[in-house]
Amino acid sequence: MAEVKLVGVNKFYGGQQALHGVSLDIADGEFAVFVGPSGCGKSTLLRSIAGLESISGGTISIGGRDVSGLAPSERDVAMVFQSYALYPHMTVRENMDFGMKINNFTPADRERRIAEAARVLQLEPYMDRKPSQLSGGQRQRVAIGRAIVKQPKVFLFDEPLSNLDAKLRVQMRVELEALHSELKATMIYVTHDQVEAMTMADKIVVLNAGRIEQVGSPMELYHRPRTEFVAGFIGAPSMNFLDIRSVGGRITCGEAVIGTAAPVPGAVRLGIRPEHVGLVAAGAGEMGGTVVLRETLGGDAYLYVRTAAGQVVVRADGDTALDHGDTVGLSMPANRLHLFGADGVTLSSGGVTA
Ligand SMILES: Nc1ncnc2c1ncn2[C@@H]1O[C@H](COP(=O)(O)OP(=O)(O)OP(=O)(O)O)[C@@H](O)[C@H]1O
Numbered sequence: 001m002a003e004v005k006l007v008g009v010n011k012f013y014g015g016q017q018a019l020h021g022v023s024l025d026i027a028d029g030e031f032a033v034f035v036g037p038s039g040c041g042k043s044t045l046l047r048s049i050a051g052l053e054s055i056s057g058g059t060i061s062i063g064g065r066d067v068s069g070l071a072p073s074e075r076d077v078a079m080v081f082q083s084y085a086l087y088p089h090m091t092v093r094e095n096m097d098f099g100m101k102i103n104n105f106t107p108a109d110r111e112r113r114i115a116e117a118a119r120v121l122q123l124e125p126y127m128d129r130k131p132s133q134l135s136g137g138q139r140q141r142v143a144i145g146r147a148i149v150k151q152p153k154v155f156l157f158d159e160p161l162s163n164l165d166a167k168l169r170v171q172m173r174v175e176l177e178a179l180h181s182e183l184k185a186t187m188i189y190v191t192h193d194q195v196e197a198m199t200m201a202d203k204i205v206v207l208n209a210g211r212i213e214q215v216g217s218p219m220e221l222y223h224r225p226r227t228e229f230v231a232g233f234i235g236a237p238s239m240n241f242l243d244i245r246s247v248g249g250r251i252t253c254g255e256a257v258i259g260t261a262a263p264v265p266g267a268v269r270l271g272i273r274p275e276h277v278g279l280v281a282a283g284a285g286e287m288g289g290t291v292v293l294r295e296t297l298g299g300d301a302y303l304y305v306r307t308a309a310g311q312v313v314v315r316a317d318g319d320t321a322l323d324h325g326d327t328v329g330l331s332m333p334a335n336r337l338h339l340f341g342a343d344g345v346t347l348s349s350g351g352v353t354a
């Protein structure tokens, strides 16, 4: 069993605190994804689990064993980095073999593990090539292969796909998901990519300035963000936020009156996702505005609508005739609204009080 348990993990770099009492449980076989803005501590947390960073306080256990003081090689983990860090003068086979060779695995065991990794990663035709003779995606697969042959209890990935082009990223993402279901290993994955986080994760961990902001399944975070920070971080394009006033159980936003299922005392901001704002005829809906920009992506178009209360991004059909300069009405269904207090904490989501 390879559950990962962090209790009160602190990390200081000199006088600067990078992790503030991080506590987290990742179940055996779970795919956990760390997200958060640049500098929030994702890599520091991952490297602490790997043993590449010593922690300043708290404990880290893997499979029920406290590994806080152990060297990386004693933790039964394997890490894959954004830069593949392959040995350029070695073939694919030698790159995968290297770690096992220096750790005195038997030749038969090494050969068996390499063959298995090559099969899983579909690298069989490339085993005698050098890294310079491979595509970026193939190189990253070799780096993953080096991790697989270790048969670790836990795989740690730090933005492994961010050097790849968009198409290859998608392909590798699907391959990693297949790998996870085949190996059934615990995996912890750091990414900046919204789609990777939503599609791959059993559990998303949102970090903010060295603290865990929220942990939950992708759809929990999407529908029930605990804070405005999480609401704005999960989902692309980002949720729209508008300042509101709540007076006598009514919520007003600029001139507009927004319907909610129940009055929410203390709400100062409203959030609604671009995919939840309805486009209606000018004059209808809760709000009106003018399209100031249209971005067409193919199947979808994003309309940037200037309203009296601020800008609202709306997802529309890619074939919509609406364009720059058109006036539109916007409907904001009560069951799609998120309301936030002055401290950034969610007061209600979809009409349900938090
Ligand atoms: N070796 C180090 N010495 C001093 N400070 C460091 C060191 N490594 C990281 N930090 C600091 O710790 C904080 C967290 O850094 P970390 O690399 O974990 O962020 P991150 O979330 O991985 O960011 P990114 O998304 O940009 O990779 C940052 O403020 C960073 O400057």
Ligand SMILES: [Mg+2]
Pocket (backbone or CB within 6 Å): 042, 043, 044
């Ligand atoms: Mg990082």
